Amino acid sequence: MHEEETMTSSNPFVPNRAEQMGDVIYEYFVADGLEDLLSTKPLIVEGGRGCGKTMFFLYHSYWSKKHEYLDKGLSLKDLLSKEPLIGIYYRADSSFVTAFQHKNLTDSEWSDIFAHYLNLQWTIQVLDIVGDIQKTGDLKLVNEGNICRQVCLYIPNITDEPETIQSLLDLLNRQRAIVVMYINNVGRAECPMLIPPGVLVNELISQVSREPIFKGKLFQFLIDEFENLLDHQQILINSFIKGSKPPVVYNIGVRKKGHRKKETLAPNEIVGEPHDYKRFDLEAAIGQNYENLLQQVCFKRLRQLPELKNHNEDDKWLFIDSYLGRYEIDEEFTSLFASHPEPPFMARLRDRIRENTSDEKKVKVALDRLANPEKPIMSRLNLALLERRKPYSIDELLDQIAKYEMGKPSKYKDWVHNNKVGILFLMCHELDEKKKYYGFDVFADLSSGIIRYFLELCERAFANAIKNGFSFMQPRRLTYHEMDNAAQYVSRYKFNDIETYPPYGPQMKRFILLLGGVFSALHKDGRLSEPERNHFNTRMDEITPHGKEILDAAVMWTVLQEKSPTKLKEPTVPYEEVDYHLNRIYAPLFQISYRQIRKLFISPVHLNNMLEKPMRVGRESAVNLLKRHKIEGVELGPSQLEMWGIIEESI
Amino acid sequence: MKKAFEETCNIDNLNDEWYQSLEIFIFGDGTDERVTYLPRKLSTSFKGGAYRLRYDVKTEQCTIEKTNILGNLSPLETSYSGDITIGLLPTLQELGINGKNVLIDITGIKHPAFFYLFSLLIEKEKPRQLFVGYTEPERYVPHGSTEIEERFQLFEGYLGIRALPGFARLPDDPKEKLLVVFLGFEGTRLQYVHGETEPGDGNTIAVVGFPAFRPGWQNLTMAANQSALQSTRACLYMQTAIAYSPFDAYNLLHELQSQRPTQRLIMAPIGTRPHALGAVLYAIKNPGSYLLHDFPIEVQEHRTERVGKCHIFHLSSFL
Numbered sequence: 001m002h003e004e005e006t007m008t009s010s011n012p013f014v015p016n017r018a019e020q021m022g023d024v025i026y027e028y029f030v031a032d033g034l035e036d037l038l039s040t041k042p043l044i045v046e047g048g049r050g051c052g053k054t055m056f057f058l059y060h061s062y063w064s065k066k067h068e069y070l071d072k073g074l075s076l077k078d079l080l081s082k083e084p085l086i087g088i089y090y091r092a093d094s095s096f097v098t099a100f101q102h103k104n105l106t107d108s109e110w111s112d113i114f115a116h117y118l119n120l121q122w123t124i125q126v127l128d129i130v131g132d133i134q135k136t137g138d139l140k141l142v143n144e145g146n147i148c149r150q151v152c153l154y155i156p157n158i159t160d161e162p163e164t165i166q167s168l169l170d171l172l173n174r175q176r177a178i179v180v181m182y183i184n185n186v187g188r189a190e191c192p193m194l195i196p197p198g199v200l201v202n203e204l205i206s207q208v209s210r211e212p213i214f215k216g217k218l219f220q221f222l223i224d225e226f227e228n229l230l231d232h233q234q235i236l237i238n239s240f241i242k243g244s245k246p247p248v249v250y251n252i253g254v255r256k257k258g259h260r261k262k263e264t265l266a267p268n269e270i271v272g273e274p275h276d277y278k279r280f281d282l283e284a285a286i287g288q289n290y291e292n293l294l295q296q297v298c299f300k301r302l303r304q305l306p307e308l309k310n311h312n313e314d315d316k317w318l319f320i321d322s323y324l325g326r327y328e329i330d331e332e333f334t335s336l337f338a339s340h341p342e343p344p345f346m347a348r349l350r351d352r353i354r355e356n357t358s359d360e361k362k363v364k365v366a367l368d369r370l371a372n373p374e375k376p377i378m379s380r381l382n383l384a385l386l387e388r389r390k391p392y393s394i395d396e397l398l399d400q401i402a403k404y405e406m407g408k409p410s411k412y413k414d415w416v417h418n419n420k421v422g423i424l425f426l427m428c429h430e431l432d433e434k435k436k437y438y439g440f441d442v443f444a445d446l447s448s449g450i451i452r453y454f455l456e457l458c459e460r461a462f463a464n465a466i467k468n469g470f471s472f473m474q475p476r477r478l479t480y481h482e483m484d485n486a487a488q489y490v491s492r493y494k495f496n497d498i499e500t501y502p503p504y505g506p507q508m509k510r511f512i513l514l515l516g517g518v519f520s521a522l523h524k525d526g527r528l529s530e531p532e533r534n535h536f537n538t539r540m541d542e543i544t545p546h547g548k549e550i551l552d553a554a555v556m557w558t559v560l561q562e563k564s565p566t567k568l569k570e571p572t573v574p575y576e577e578v579d580y581h582l583n584r585i586y587a588p589l590f591q592i593s594y595r596q597i598r599k600l601f602i603s604p605v606h607l608n609n610m611l612e613k614p615m616r617v618g619r620e621s622a623v624n625l626l627k628r629h630k631i632e633g634v635e636l637g638p639s640q641l642e643m644w645g646i647i648e649e650s651i
Numbered sequence: 652m653k654k655a656f657e658e659t660c661n662i663d664n665l666n667d668e669w670y671q672s673l674e675i676f677i678f679g680d681g682t683d684e685r686v687t688y689l690p691r692k693l694s695t696s697f698k699g700g701a702y703r704l705r706y707d708v709k710t711e712q713c714t715i716e717k718t719n720i721l722g723n724l725s726p727l728e729t730s731y732s733g734d735i736t737i738g739l740l741p742t743l744q745e746l747g748i749n750g751k752n753v754l755i756d757i758t759g760i761k762h763p764a765f766f767y768l769f770s771l772l773i774e775k776e777k778p779r780q781l782f783v784g785y786t787e788p789e790r791y792v793p794h795g796s797t798e799i800e801e802r803f804q805l806f807e808g809y810l811g812i813r814a815l816p817g818f819a820r821l822p823d824d825p826k827e828k829l830l831v832v833f834l835g836f837e838g839t840r841l842q843y844v845h846g847e848t849e850p851g852d853g854n855t856i857a858v859v860g861f862p863a864f865r866p867g868w869q870n871l872t873m874a875a876n877q878s879a880l881q882s883t884r885a886c887l888y889m890q891t892a893i894a895y896s897p898f899d900a901y902n903l904l905h906e907l908q909s910q911r912p913t914q915r916l917i918m919a920p921i922g923t924r925p926h927a928l929g930a931v932l933y934a935i936k937n938p939g940s941y942l943l944h945d946f947p948i949e950v951q952e953h954r955t956e957r958v959g960k961c962h963i964f965h966l967s968s969f970l
Contacts (some may be wrong), residue, residue, distance in 0.1 A: 014852055014884075076777075093822035095819075095941070096814060096821065097814075104734050104737050184736075186736055500809055501843075502810055502946070503809065
């Protein structure tokens with residue numbers, strides 16, 4: 001067996017996508033905070049790729065529920081008596097739904113054809129479920145023949161009317177094949193007689209709902225990857241949402257910015273919240289209790305390992321934070337200074353002190369108190385404070401430090417608190433060391449509310465550990481190197497992925513490269529004027545339409561995340577609409593902070609250039625932006641890429 | 652469909668008799684030198700009708716122009732301009748392709764267009780003999796070693812996975828997926844296709860063109876795809892197929908499907924054009940399989956330089 005195969009056979013984080021979990025999806029699903037979302041009102045579940053939309057929908061589908069009940073020794077009868085809804089999962093597959101366009105037909109004509117296809121598709125899916133329930137033997141439809149007859153009233157040109165669910169299914173499958181044949185041969189094949197939107201499936205559900213076994217059940221359509229639908233298809237589904245009423249409810253899963261059209265088929269009518277649907281932002285919702293959710297998600301995976309199956313439920317090795325630990329900044333500082341006992345900035349600090357004081361006696365005191373090699377963090381902070389545009393005086397520094405060390409109220413406490421992480425990034429740069437990203441809390445932050453990213457970080461970290469001899473038979477905490485290496489690896493390949501995100505992948509990648517470069521350079525600001533800047537805002541009304549499209553695409557792919565504004569020390573900004581956060585998964589690549597602390601105002605001119613102009617122009621704008629913040633000599637060119645390890649990855 | 656019988660020739664080994672037997676020649680568009688190599692090679696002996704096929708991936712519009720290959724390849728008249736699904740078949744019928752000896756040069760024809768063209772030639776308007784030409788590049792224009800501008804402007808973008816004209820197939824086949832990706836130099840495309848299809852662990856097979864067009868290019872392919880191969884775990888299931896051979900690609904697909912008969916074969920030919928040809932032939936002959944394309948929008952005019960070998964494939968056994 002291949003070494004990698006041996007390695008991953010016991011890595012519980014390998015299957016990390018809902019679609020790959022098959023029938024056992026319920027074993028991985030964590031319902032925390034997501035209970036009772038599906039109701040009589042349509043639901044729009046919004047969130048980035050990998051945040052759990054598909055998992056949520058698939059878990060609520062009939063087929064997943066069925067497996068869950070049967071695996072637990074229960075029956076379909078139990079399912080129907082306990083579950084209030086029947087979930088019908090439909091994925092808008094981009095390789096198929098996009099066939100409903102062009103070919104000399106208008107959008108309106110295509111909309112009718114797509115509606116016809118959905119009628120058939122969804123009726124088939126409901127019949128599949130009804131047929132499956134019938135097969136159990138003890139659950140029978142009372143009026144099977146009548147259901148079939150009623151449904152057939154809406155199907156044109158039937159010669160042989162089906163009397164059973166199976167024969168109706170056969171008929172509809174043939175009808176669906178005719179639609180597929182037609183869309184591949186428009187102009188040559190005859191267009192089938194079209195069934196009006198929703199009529200067939202509504203009739204079926206209306207009939208089925210009269211059956212005792214389905215009485216009171218809600219048929220919840222779970223339409224996933226809504227963003228893949230063409231505009232006319234979104235409009236059609238909006239009409240279904242608008243018209244939702246028990247027993248049929250239409251719900252959609254969609255990426256941010258993916259619900260492009262709000263119109264319905266009716267003129268001058270739109271769908272809106274809260275009248276027509278409730279919107280649920282999965283990324284924001286899970287953010288509130290994110291760490292706990294991650295623990296539960298990982299618990300379910302760890303629990304399935306043969307090595308841990310019999311452990312008590314409170315055993316620490318069933319909890320991911322036992323493997324990843326928690327990040328301690330002092331630990332990283334200690335490790336950093338261990339290899340650099342006399343950081344090079346100390347000499348510069350001593351020079352600054354001498355430059356700022358003529359009194360020899362005071363110089364000696366200041367050198368002892370402000371440039372203490374045993375307190376490198378404070379010493380580096382002191383240097384930054386002395387080098388600021390409006391530097392503090394030696395006397396003030398001495399005074400504040402004295403109060404701080406005596407435990408009295410002091411500005412110095414705030415300075416340390418506000419700059420400690422920034423100092424770490426700066427020190428890593430000055431000592432030519434890489435910032436380390438490790439620990440459960442850091443991985444949670446890096447994943448930016450996207451569970452899949454967290455699982456990918458874990459997968460790689462455990463793969464590294466297993467290579468180093470780790471086994472769940474003898475579990476241990478992973479080393480910071482195993483974790484940091486995983487963070488760097490995932491960060492880099494996520495960055496490389498950007499290029500393929502349609503439709504503006506290369507532009508987005510170029511923009512993120514420049515943006516990450518700007519943030520990275522700002523983290524090297526020796527004056528620590530505003531450390532840890534990793535998000536930005538601008539005057540949105542001055543962004544070009546194309547630039548806005550690129551930004552929207554970046555939000556849709558969660559390359560950027562929109563959030564409510566944080567404070568900004570920019571008096572020139574008249575108003576703030578939204579902040580754009582660089583997804584923190586890219587933080588290890590650019591060696592920047594993953595904390596939400598400070599933002600950068602980027603003027604619309606610079607931002608437009610960085611978004612849509614040729615790389616040379618964008619780079620000039622990024623460099624000028626940095627110059628405005630007194631950061632000089634930044635190249636943002638090939639050598640920078642090489643340093644980030646990007647060049648050798650992309651040919 | 653059984654394994655494909657291979658019949659491949661180098662253009663230099665074909666005699667005048669073969670050239671003169673050709674009745675219809677269809678070729679593509681582009682400014683790379685190799686795109687015009689076969690039309691020029693044919694110009695002295697070819698006596699039939701030559702047609703240039705252009706295609707716009709965004710609008711699915713195509714143009715077919717009767718072209719003077721004796722001169723500067725200038726268009727003589729437009730045979731058709733419009734939606735490819737609507738107009739290509741009637742145009743082929745008007746050209747009287749049925750029963751004739753046809754040569755298609757796929758070097759410059761955009762993927763969705765030549766996929767659709769072959770589906771029509773094999774299923775609807777059957778020529779008497781069908782030959783396909785492909786001219787290798789001698790080298791690709793470097794776009795990754797020094798200037799980031801060049802590297803990031805290889806493609807203007809991707810439209811992403813969308814329906815291929817004539818190849819829309821119902822996506823809800825419950826069978827487990829088997830994704831076979833023919834690799835090229837853009838490693839991120841593997842990552843993207845894998846991310847969109849999500850075939851499950853152990854179900855992604857990556858195919859490297861080997862022997863490659865030039866010695867060592869297989870290493871470039873591997874290097875470019877290294878990260879994606881690892882993250883998709885396709886590195887555990889690598890296969891090779893001769894880079895210039897559609898038959899080798901076809902036979903590999905046949906073999907892989909035979910080994911995993913219960914799985915639904917999804918092919919993503921994002922590597923060499925001969926591999927893409929092998930994949931489309933397989934998709935035509937096996938309607939249960941799926942053909943995927945990510946629709947890159949090329950921005951650079953000159954992506955390749957100079958002319959390498961020119962192959963002629965004899966595909967009449969597929970008719």
